[in-house]
Amino acid sequence: MSASPVLSIRDLRVHFNIRSGTVRAVDGIDLDVMQSEKLGLVGESGSGKTTTALAIMQMIKPPGKIADGSIELDGVDLLSLSEPEMRTVRGYDVAMVPQAAMNALNPVRRIRDQILDGLRDHGVNESRNRMSERLSTMMRQVGLSESALGLYPHELSGGMKQRVTIAMAISHRPKLILADEPTSALDVVVQRQVMETLEDVRTEIGAAVILVGHDMGLMAQFADRIGVMYAGKLVELASVDEIFAHPRHPYTRLLISSLPDTAGKRTLQGIPGLPPSLLKIPPGCPFKPRCPEAVSICGDTTPQLVGEREKVACHLYGHEPVPV
Amino acid sequence: MTTISSTVSQNGTHSDGKMNAAPAPPLLELRNVSQVFSSGPFWNRVDNVAVNDVTFRLAQHPALITAVAGESGSGKTTLGRIMLGFQTPTSGEVLYSGRPVSNIKGAERREYRRQVQAIFQDPFSVYNPFYKIDHLFTVAISRYRLASSRDEARHLMEEAIAGVGLRPAETLGRYPHQLSGGQRQRVMVARSMMLKPKVIIADEPVSMVDASLRATILETLRALNHERGITVLYITHDLTTAYQVADNIMIMYRGHVVEAGDVEAVINSPSHPYTQLLVQSIPMPDPNHRWAETRSSGGPPYRGMEIKEGMCPFVDRCSDAISRCASEMPSQYVLDRHRFVRCFLHQESPLAETTEIAHYFKSRET
Numbered sequence: 001m002s003a004s005p006v007l008s009i010r011d012l013r014v015h016f017n018i019r020s021g022t023v024r025a026v027d028g029i030d031l032d033v034m035q036s037e038k039l040g041l042v043g044e045s046g047s048g049k050t051t052t053a054l055a056i057m058q059m060i061k062p063p064g065k066i067a068d069g070s071i072e073l074d075g076v077d078l079l080s081l082s083e084p085e086m087r088t089v090r091g092y093d094v095a096m097v098p099q100a101a102m103n104a105l106n107p108v109r110r111i112r113d114q115i116l117d118g119l120r121d122h123g124v125n126e127s128r129n130r131m132s133e134r135l136s137t138m139m140r141q142v143g144l145s146e147s148a149l150g151l152y153p154h155e156l157s158g159g160m161k162q163r164v165t166i167a168m169a170i171s172h173r174p175k176l177i178l179a180d181e182p183t184s185a186l187d188v189v190v191q192r193q194v195m196e197t198l199e200d201v202r203t204e205i206g207a208a209v210i211l212v213g214h215d216m217g218l219m220a221q222f223a224d225r226i227g228v229m230y231a232g233k234l235v236e237l238a239s240v241d242e243i244f245a246h247p248r249h250p251y252t253r254l255l256i257s258s259l260p261d262t263a264g265k266r267t268l269q270g271i272p273g274l275p276p277s278l279l280k281i282p283p284g285c286p287f288k289p290r291c292p293e294a295v296s297i298c299g300d301t302t303p304q305l306v307g308e309r310e311k312v313a314c315h316l317y318g319h320e321p322v323p324v
Numbered sequence: 325m326t327t328i329s330s331t332v333s334q335n336g337t338h339s340d341g342k343m344n345a346a347p348a349p350p351l352l353e354l355r356n357v358s359q360v361f362s363s364g365p366f367w368n369r370v371d372n373v374a375v376n377d378v379t380f381r382l383a384q385h386p387a388l389i390t391a392v393a394g395e396s397g398s399g400k401t402t403l404g405r406i407m408l409g410f411q412t413p414t415s416g417e418v419l420y421s422g423r424p425v426s427n428i429k430g431a432e433r434r435e436y437r438r439q440v441q442a443i444f445q446d447p448f449s450v451y452n453p454f455y456k457i458d459h460l461f462t463v464a465i466s467r468y469r470l471a472s473s474r475d476e477a478r479h480l481m482e483e484a485i486a487g488v489g490l491r492p493a494e495t496l497g498r499y500p501h502q503l504s505g506g507q508r509q510r511v512m513v514a515r516s517m518m519l520k521p522k523v524i525i526a527d528e529p530v531s532m533v534d535a536s537l538r539a540t541i542l543e544t545l546r547a548l549n550h551e552r553g554i555t556v557l558y559i560t561h562d563l564t565t566a567y568q569v570a571d572n573i574m575i576m577y578r579g580h581v582v583e584a585g586d587v588e589a590v591i592n593s594p595s596h597p598y599t600q601l602l603v604q605s606i607p608m609p610d611p612n613h614r615w616a617e618t619r620s621s622g623g624p625p626y627r628g629m630e631i632k633e634g635m636c637p638f639v640d641r642c643s644d645a646i647s648r649c650a651s652e653m654p655s656q657y658v659l660d661r662h663r664f665v666r667c668f669l670h671q672e673s674p675l676a677e678t679t680e681i682a683h684y685f686k687s688r689e690t
Contacts, residue, residue, distance in 0.1 A: 044534040045505070158396075187395040187561040192605040192615055214535050217564075217607035221615050240611045258539040259609045260564040262591050268568055270540030274504060 005032040006175050006208050007056070012069035014051050014060055023278045025051040025064065027232035030305065033176065033208050040223030040240070041212045042255070046275060048232040049212045053178045056210075057096055058086050074175055091122060095169040097162070097179040097198070104165050105153040111164055112149040118168050138167045141204065142197050159190035166198055173205045180212045195222055216259055220244060228252050231276055231286035238310035248312040250293050285315065349422030350381040350682075351522055351555065352407055352440065357416035359402050359579075373633075374402040375413065376579035380681045382407070384522050387553040388688065389546070391566035391587065393602070394576035400559045403576070404525045407557065408442050438468050441516035445528035447508035451500035458496050460515050468519060484518035485511070488544050506537030513544050517552075524548065527559040542569050563606055567591045572662075572685040575599050578637035580653075585663030586686040595665040597642045626650055636668070644669055662686040 014026035026048040033039050041049045054060050056071055058078060071078045073093055081089065098104040106114055115135060126134070136146050142163040153161060162182055169177055179198065183191040199222065202209055211222055219226055219240065226243045228236040228251065236249040247253045254271045273290035276282055282289065288298040297315050305313040359375040376399070382390070392400045405411040406418060409425050418425045420436050428436055444450055452459070461481040464470070471477035482492040488510040500508060509529060516524050526545060530538040546569055548554045560566050566573055567587055574584040575596065583596040594600045604615070629640045629650060636642070636649040648668050656664040656676035664676050664684050676684075 044536055188563070188605040188607070189395055189601055191607070195607075196615065215607065216535065217609040220609045220611045221607045244609065244611050255536060256609065258536055260539070260542075260562075260568040261609060262564055262567045262603075262606070265568055265588075268539035268543050268546075270538070270543070271536040 004035060006035045006037075006074055007031070007033040007210075008070075008072040009052075009056075010070045010072075012052065012055060012071065013067040014048070014055050014064060015067040016064040018063055021279045024232050024281060025278060026055065027278075027281065029069075029232075029234050031227060031234065031237070033210060035175075036202075036206045036208055038202070038209045038211065038222055038224045040219035040226040041210055041229060042214055042216060042219055042226060043229035044214060044275060046278065047229040049229050050180055052229075053096070053180055053210060053212050056094060056176075056178060057090055058083075059090075088122075091118070091174075092172045093174055094176045094178065095172065095174040097165050097169045097177060097182045099181045100185060105161060107153050109152070110149070111151055111153070111156075115149075115164075115168055115171065119171060122172060138171060141170070141201050142167045143193070157190070158186050159194055162186065162194050163197055166194070166201060170201050170205055170207070174207055177202065177207050177209045178212070179209060181214075182211075183218070184213070184215075191218070198222075216255060228255070231281055232278060233286060233313065234305050234311075235287065235313045236311065237305065238312075242310050246310075248310065248317065249287075249314050250291050250316070251287050254292075285313075349419065351384040351421060352382040353417075353419040353422075354378055354380045354403075354406065354413075355417040355419065356679075357406060357413045357418060359399070359406060359411065360414045373579045374399040375406065377416070377679075378403065378579075378581060378681070379679045380574075380581075381683075382523060382555060382557065383682065384553075384555055386687050387549055387555045388571040388685065389549050389556040389558055389569055390682075390685070391558045391560060391570035391573040392576060393560055393563055393566050393573055395561060395602075397578075398576040399579040400561075400576050401527055404442075404527050404557065404559050407523075408440060408525055409436065434468065438519050439522045441519060441521040441524050443509075443512050443516060443524060443526040443529045445531055447505050447512060447532065448500075450512065451508065453500055455499075456496075457498055457500065457503070457511055460511065461518065464515060464519060470518070480518055484514040487517055488514045489540065490514070504537075506533050506541065509533055509537075509541055510544065513541065513548070517548060517554075520552075521554060523555045523557065525557045525559070528561070529558075530565065531560070531562065538565065545569060563591055563602055571688050572682075574681060575602070578631065580637055580666060581681055582638065582667065583663070583665045584681050585659075585684045589660075589663050595659060595663070595670060596638075596667045597644055597669070598638045601641075636666075658684070 009029055009031040012026055012029045016023040016025055029052060041052065043049045055066055060066060066079060073089065078089065112135060115138065116131065135149055139146050139148060144160060144163050148156065148160060183194050186194060213219065223240050225239050227234050228249060230251050236252045243252060244256065247256050258268065258270055260268060271290060276286055284300050285298040285303050288294045291298065293316060295315060303313040303315050305311045357375055357378050358373065361372045361374055362369050364370045392403060394400045402411065406413050412426060420428060462477065465477045465480060471480055481496060485492045485495050490507060490510055495511065530541050533541060542565055545556055549556050558566065558570055570587045572585060573587040573590050574581045575590065575598065577598050583590055583599045590599060591603060594603045624641055624643050624645060626639045626645050631637055631640060634653055635651060636654055639645045639649040642649065646668060654666045654668050656666055656679060657670040657673040658664050658676050659670065659673055662684055
C-alpha cells in the first residue's frame with residue numbers, strides 16, 4: 001500500500017438548512033484514504049455516512065450544502081471546481097456504486113445502451129468494434145455473460161443488476177470507488193458474490209474503495225480500516241483487526257457486542273436509546289445520553305478524534321480535552 | 325356445527341376431559357401443501373412452484389421458535405402467507421386446530437385471525453401516515469372486543485407498549501413518521517402481543533432495521549416465546565439471527581425443505597450443499613475468518629441444467645452432484661433424531677418414516 005492519500009478530507013461540514021433550523025448531517029470530519037485502500041464507514045441511519053459519500057461526489061441536493069471544509073482527490077481540491085469541471089471528475093476519478101441497483105438503471109433501455117451512454121458522455125467514442133469489445137471486457141470483469149448486454153434491467157436478478165452498476169462504476173478506472181450499501185437488498189449468497197466481484201475489479205484497477213454501510217459483518221469481510229460515525233462525527237478510526245479485537249469507543253464496543261454470531265447462543269444486547277436529533281446536537285459528546293461509561297466531563301466538552309494509528313474521540317482515553 | 329367446533333378449538337388450550345382419547349391437534353398443520361404461481365400467456369404458461377409438498381405441524385406446546393431460512397424466491401414468505409391464511413394453496417390442506425382453514429367462517433375466523441398474528445418486514449409501509457399510532461391499537465381492540473371501557477383500552481395499549489420496552493407516553497399520540505424504524509417495528513410487536521396470540525409469524529422482522537436495534541427486537545420476540553409461551557415462526561435469510569433466536573430451522577430451496585432440524589446442528593455442521601453454501605456466505609463479524617478462505621474451487625458438473633420436477637432442485641449449482649441427482653428428487657434421509665436432509669450424498673442414512681418436518685424438531689431443554 002502506498003503512503004500517499006488518494007483522498008483527503010479536512011473538517012468537512014454538510015448542513016441542511018430547513019425551516020426549523022440547521023441539520024448538521026456531517027459535523028467536522030477529517031479523513032484520509034490511501035491508494036488502493038479499502039475503508040469501511042459504519043454507523044446507524046442518520047449518522048452521516050451516506051452524506052459524506054455524496055459530499056465527495058458533490059451530489060448534495062438542496063437544502064443541503066457543504067458548509068465548510070475541503071475535499072482533495074489526488075491533490076485536486078474538489079470544492080473549488082465548477083460544476084462542468086466536477087463533471088469531468090465524477091464517474092472518471094471517483095465513481096459510485098449505488099445502494100439500490102434497481103433504481104439506478106433505466107427500466108426501458110437495454111444494458112448495452114445504458115453503458116454506452118455513460119461511456120460516450122465521458123467522451124469515449126471509438127469504432128463500433130472497439131466499443132463492443134470494451135463492453136464484453138466489462139461484462140467479463142464483473143462475471144456476467146455478454147448476452148446480458150442485450151437484456152433489459154427487469155430481466156436481470158438483483159445481483160446481476162448490482163454487477164452492471166459495478167461495471168459502469170469501473171469503466172473509467174476510477175481512483176476511488178464509493179460503494180453505498182451495495183448489497184443491502186441482496187441475500188447472503190448473492191451478497192458474497194457481489195462483494196467478491198467488487199474486490200476482484202478493485203484489485204485489477206488498483207482503486208481505493210469506501211464501503212458505506214451498517215453491517216459490521218460485511219465490514220469485517222471487506223475492509224482494511226474502519227471509520228465509525230455517530231451523529232455526523234467520526235468517533236473511531238482504526239484497522240479492521242484493531243476495531244474488532246480492541247474496540248475503544250463505547251459505541252463501537254456496543255455495536256460489536258450487539259452482533260449475532262453462530263458461536264453459541266447468548267442474550268442479544270441492543271444499544272439503548274436513540275441517536276440525538278441533528279437539529280439540536282447536545283453539548284459535549286453526542287453519545288453521552290446513551291453511553292454506559294459516561295463521566296461528568298462528557299456533558300460539557302466534545303471529545304476530539306485523536307491518536308496515532310488508532311484514533312478515538314472519547315474522554316475515557318485520557319487525551320487532553322479540547323474546550324468548545 | 326358452530327358450537328361443536330368451537331369446543332374443539334377451546335380444547336387446544338384447556339382440555340376439559342371430553343377429548344382425552346386423542347391428543348389435541350396441532351395449532352396449525354400443513355398437509356402436503358404446494359403453491360404454484362403461473363405466469364405468461366396461455367400458450368406459454370410458466371409454472372413456478374413456490375412451495376413444493378410441505379407437511380409441517382406447528383404445535384402450541386411446547387412453544388418453540390422455528391426459523392425458515394432460504395434465499396429470495398425460495399418460498400419461505402409464501403409458506404408464511406399460507407399459514408396466515410392470506411393465500412389458499414394450490415393443493416394440500418391447511419388445518420387450524422384440526423379443521424381446514426378454508427371452512428372456518430365468521431366468529432371463528434376472527435378467532436383464528438387473532439391467534440395467528442403477523443409481523444412483516446417493512447415497518448414503514450404497514451402504517452397509515454394519517455393516523456396516530458393509537459389507531460393501530462384501537463382498531464384491534466374494538467374488532468376483537470378486548471376492552472369494555474376507554475380506560476381499559478388505554479390500559480391494554482400502555483401495557484403492550486411497555487412490554488416491548490417503549491415508553492407509552494412517548495409513543496401513543498404520535499404519528500408514524502415521528503418514530504424510528506426500530507420503534508415502529510416494536511410497536512407492531514406490541515400490537516401482536518396485545519391480542520394474546522398463540523402464534524406469531526414474523527417475516528424478516530429485522531431486515532430493514534439498524535443493526536443496533538435488531539438485537540432489541542429479536543430479544544423481544546424471544547421473551548414473548550419464553551415468558552408467554554407464544555409459538556414463533558421466524559422467516560429470514562439471516563442465518564446468524566436464526567441461530568441466536570430459533571430452536572429449530574427449516575432450510576428452503578426452490579419450494580423444497582432441503583434440510584431441517586436442531587438449529588445448532590444445521591448451522592454448525594450443515595449437511596446439504598445448499599446449507600453449506602448459505603453458511604459459508606455469512607459475513608462473519610470477525611476479520612480473521614474471511615470469505616476468501618472458503619472460496620469454492622471447481623464448478624458444478626450440471627451447471628446450466630434446466631431444473632424440472634423430479635430432480636434435485638439444487639443440481640445445477642451443486643459441486644457434489646452425482647448422476648442420480650439429475651434424474652430423481654432426493655427423499656428425506658434421517659441423520660439423527662433431530663435432523664433430516666434431502667440429498668443423495670446422505671443416501672446411506674435411513675429414510676424418514678414420516679415426511680412431517682416438525683417430527684425431527686428438538687424441544688428446548690429446561
